[in-house]
Amino acid sequence: MVGIITYGVYIPRYRIKVEEIAKVWGANASDISGGLGVFEKSVPDLDEDAATIAVEAARNALLRRTIDPKDIGAVYVGSESHPYAVKPTACTVGEAIGATPNMTAADYEFACKAGTAAIQTCMGLVKSEMITYGLAIGSDVSQGAPSDPLEYTAAAGGAAFVIGRDDPIATIHHTCSFTTDTPDFWRREGQDYPRHGGRFTGDPGYFRHVEGASRLLFEQTGKTPKDFTYGVFHQPNAKFPQKVAKTLGFAPEQIKPGLVVPTLGNTYSGASPIGLAATLDIAQPGDTIFVCSFGSGAGGDAFDIEVTDAILSDKFRRDAAPGVLQLLKDPIYLDYARYAVHKGKIVMQL
Amino acid sequence: MRDVAVIGVGCTTFGEKWSSGFRELFVEAGALALEDAQLSGEKIDAMYIGNMSAGRFIEQEHIGALIADYAGLATRHIPSTRVEAACASGGLAFRQAVIAVASGMEDIVVAAGVEKMTDVEPGASTDTLTGAADREWEGFVGATFPGLYAMIATDYMHRYPLTREQLAQVAVKNHYNGARNPIAQYQQEITIDTVMNSTMVAEPLRLFDCSPITDGAAAVIVAPLSRAREFTDTPIRVLASAQASDTITLHDRRDISTLDATVAAGQRAFRMAKLAHKDIDMVEVHDCFSIAEICAVEDLGFCRKGEAGKFTADGETALGGKIPVNTSGGLKACGHPVGATGIKQVYEITQQLRNEAGKRQIDGAEIGMTHNVGGTGATAVVHILRRC
Numbered sequence: 001m002v003g004i005i006t007y008g009v010y011i012p013r014y015r016i017k018v019e020e021i022a023k024v025w026g027a028n029a030s031d032i033s034g035g036l037g038v039f040e041k042s043v044p045d046l047d048e049d050a051a052t053i054a055v056e057a058a059r060n061a062l063l064r065r066t067i068d069p070k071d072i073g074a075v076y077v078g079s080e081s082h083p084y085a086v087k088p089t090a091c092t093v094g095e096a097i098g099a100t101p102n103m104t105a106a107d108y109e110f111a112c113k114a115g116t117a118a119i120q121t122c123m124g125l126v127k128s129e130m131i132t133y134g135l136a137i138g139s140d141v142s143q144g145a146p147s148d149p150l151e152y153t154a155a156a157g158g159a160a161f162v163i164g165r166d167d168p169i170a171t172i173h174h175t176c177s178f179t180t181d182t183p184d185f186w187r188r189e190g191q192d193y194p195r196h197g198g199r200f201t202g203d204p205g206y207f208r209h210v211e212g213a214s215r216l217l218f219e220q221t222g223k224t225p226k227d228f229t230y231g232v233f234h235q236p237n238a239k240f241p242q243k244v245a246k247t248l249g250f251a252p253e254q255i256k257p258g259l260v261v262p263t264l265g266n267t268y269s270g271a272s273p274i275g276l277a278a279t280l281d282i283a284q285p286g287d288t289i290f291v292c293s294f295g296s297g298a299g300g301d302a303f304d305i306e307v308t309d310a311i312l313s314d315k316f317r318r319d320a321a322p323g324v325l326q327l328l329k330d331p332i333y334l335d336y337a338r339y340a341v342h343k344g345k346i347v348m349q350l
Numbered sequence: 351m352r353d354v355a356v357i358g359v360g361c362t363t364f365g366e367k368w369s370s371g372f373r374e375l376f377v378e379a380g381a382l383a384l385e386d387a388q389l390s391g392e393k394i395d396a397m398y399i400g401n402m403s404a405g406r407f408i409e410q411e412h413i414g415a416l417i418a419d420y421a422g423l424a425t426r427h428i429p430s431t432r433v434e435a436a437c438a439s440g441g442l443a444f445r446q447a448v449i450a451v452a453s454g455m456e457d458i459v460v461a462a463g464v465e466k467m468t469d470v471e472p473g474a475s476t477d478t479l480t481g482a483a484d485r486e487w488e489g490f491v492g493a494t495f496p497g498l499y500a501m502i503a504t505d506y507m508h509r510y511p512l513t514r515e516q517l518a519q520v521a522v523k524n525h526y527n528g529a530r531n532p533i534a535q536y537q538q539e540i541t542i543d544t545v546m547n548s549t550m551v552a553e554p555l556r557l558f559d560c561s562p563i564t565d566g567a568a569a570v571i572v573a574p575l576s577r578a579r580e581f582t583d584t585p586i587r588v589l590a591s592a593q594a595s596d597t598i599t600l601h602d603r604r605d606i607s608t609l610d611a612t613v614a615a616g617q618r619a620f621r622m623a624k625l626a627h628k629d630i631d632m633v634e635v636h637d638c639f640s641i642a643e644i645c646a647v648e649d650l651g652f653c654r655k656g657e658a659g660k661f662t663a664d665g666e667t668a669l670g671g672k673i674p675v676n677t678s679g680g681l682k683a684c685g686h687p688v689g690a691t692g693i694k695q696v697y698e699i700t701q702q703l704r705n706e707a708g709k710r711q712i713d714g715a716e717i718g719m720t721h722n723v724g725g726t727g728a729t730a731v732v733h734i735l736r737r738c
Contacts, residue, residue, distance in 0.1 A: 028549070031549075195471070197471070198471070198472065199366060200366070200368060200468070203368070204368045204369070
């Protein structure tokens with residue numbers, strides 16, 4: 001059975017609070033935090049980007065389980081902020097962890113769900129026995145234009161999952177997707193910041209596709225929200241996942257472990273993968289996890305996952321790498337000026 | 351001139367209608383109006399379509415022909431004309447239809463209005479709407495409609511005893527009415543605090559002082575009063591149709607807190623209908639901003655200049671008040687698809703006069719008025735309608 005062999009997360013240590021951003025734009029911070037349910041967000045260090053975050057997450061995954069990197073036959077990195085338009089992040093990651101050269105690799109982009117699309121691809125390659133292990137990563141240094149509502153949430157972070165057959169810590173019983181051509185959020189080649197359709201990103205975007213993929217999975221598996229210990233949803237803010245969870249019939253306590261957006265922000269391609277990782281951090285054998293990502297443009301990937309005994313076995317060392325809550329601890333807060341420097345928003349004279 | 355009557359009305363729901371395009375909107379409204387008049391399309395002699403800016407909102411011009419085509423009337427070659435007077439486009443389209451029938455040129459005429467505004471981002475729609483002001487003297491130097499109406503509000507509040515709370519009451523009252531109107535964009539009631547705590551848009555106007563960006567369409571069918579009962583048992587007679595213009599810029603006005611075009615159109619309408627203010631049972635006014643309703647109530651003569659704030663706070667413009675204003679929810683709560691608004695006003699008054707307005711029905715309504723404004727008052731269109 002295909003499943004998760006190991007996983008790892010990386011979140012930069014820097015944070016900026018919503019009120020610090022609001023102060024710059026003359027906005028009401030409590031209105032924004034109240035509306036979004038987000039209070040601070042992670043910020044990359046000066047030398048961090050989607051590639052370094054992907055490498056850190058992959059290395060943390062490999063700290064938790066001893067596998068030969070040469071057995072990783074595929075590396076896929078999903079991101080909206082690949083450092084290069086042409087030159088794959090996935091090759092950098094493969095090289096950094098020693099998986100090259102006998103591997104296939106590619107960068108993925110599907111707004112915020114490229115990471116889960118990478119998981120699905122790896123599942124297919126493993127199932128078809130083309131590879132032993134596949135490495136799927138969602139990683140972003142998310143972009144949000146100054147003063148755009150996105151600026152209050154666009155964060156940095158990523159999660160990596162090694163997908164394989166032998167003795168997984170969590171079995172992926174099923175996955176399915178719901179995809180349409182819906183222009184709710186986009187960034188054209190050469191543009192620095194994404195644009196979006198405001199409220200159009202809600203009902204016709206997020207909710208239609210997350211509900212669509214979720215209900216499709218329930219229909220195909222015969223399961224209901226009550227059959228799952230936990231639920232994880234894409235979390236561009238705290239309100240959307242809470243609302244869709246309620247609509248689908250999940251209780252607040254089911255989604256609590258995977259809802260990390262209030263103090264992390266929206267890590268775009270990293271968002272639902274980090275939510276899943278945070279849930280795996282506390283999961284016990286036999287726990288079942290429902291996951292549904294969302295990517296603008298638009299689509300949702302739903303997963304039916306069951307945690308196995310292997311998560312507590314000697315083969316897997318959960319504590320060998322930092323958990324999500326640990327990565328969220330002890331942040332260094334930046335003011336807007338330093339944040340602007342970290343995000344490269346200040347254009348230097350050449 | 352022949353007497354004219356409204357024989358059928360139809361309106362889409364108003365809102366952010368992401369699954370409906372421009373064509374679907376007007377086809378839906380037109381079909382509802384034809385069904386209401388129990389009329390088949392081939393009886394239509396002409397159409398007038400109110401639309402402010404399809405060219406910029408959806409990059410489509412030649413709206414008259416487009417609508418005739420999608421109404422299935424292209425092969426009958428009926429005259430179909432787009433009418434544009436910014437936010438007063440709908441009211442003016444209705445007036446053109448009334449004139450066409452009154453003159454004897456046409457018998458069965460559709461007056462419709464449609465606007466699809468949510469296909470562009472908010473900044474683009476704000477800029478498009480700025481085209482209703484003077485682009486060279488106002489738009490190019492940064493004025494937007496919230497900004498221009500904020501200047502009116504600032505001047506008004508400096509000269510007259512209007513409190514911020516009284517201004518907020520306009521929105522509170524219109525949301526109350528909108529909550530009782532199934533086509534309204536906003537169907538929730540709000541409080542004074544909702545308005546007072548909402549985001550500042552242009553001092554002193556806050557978010558809840560402003561009408562929204564809306565998709566929607568409305569259509570009404572007019573015919574000679576002498577033929578009206580062929581189509582309906584409840585024809586609504588058009589007693590007056592008046593239109594007036596004024597300087598397009600705000601700064602050229604005699605008095606920026608008085609919309610002289612509204613005053614002129616209102617006086618002409620009352621003269622034409624041979625009626626007094628006490629005869630009007632309710633009025634749909636152009637409340638693109640809360641201050642606009644305050645000015646309209648006074649400029650139409652329903653209370654003295656400077657007193658509309660207290661008049662509103664005292665409940666005189668609410669359902670059951672002396673002169674209920676904007677029973678539909680107005681532009682604020684019902685929504686403001688600019689080209690459709692003037693037609694929706696006629697739709698609302700027709701529903702009231704037919705006793706079909708449900709929870710917002712004015713008991714014994716006999717005579718109603720509509721008031722549609724373009725820009726900051728460079729065009730005003732007023733109609734008076736009566737139950738037959």
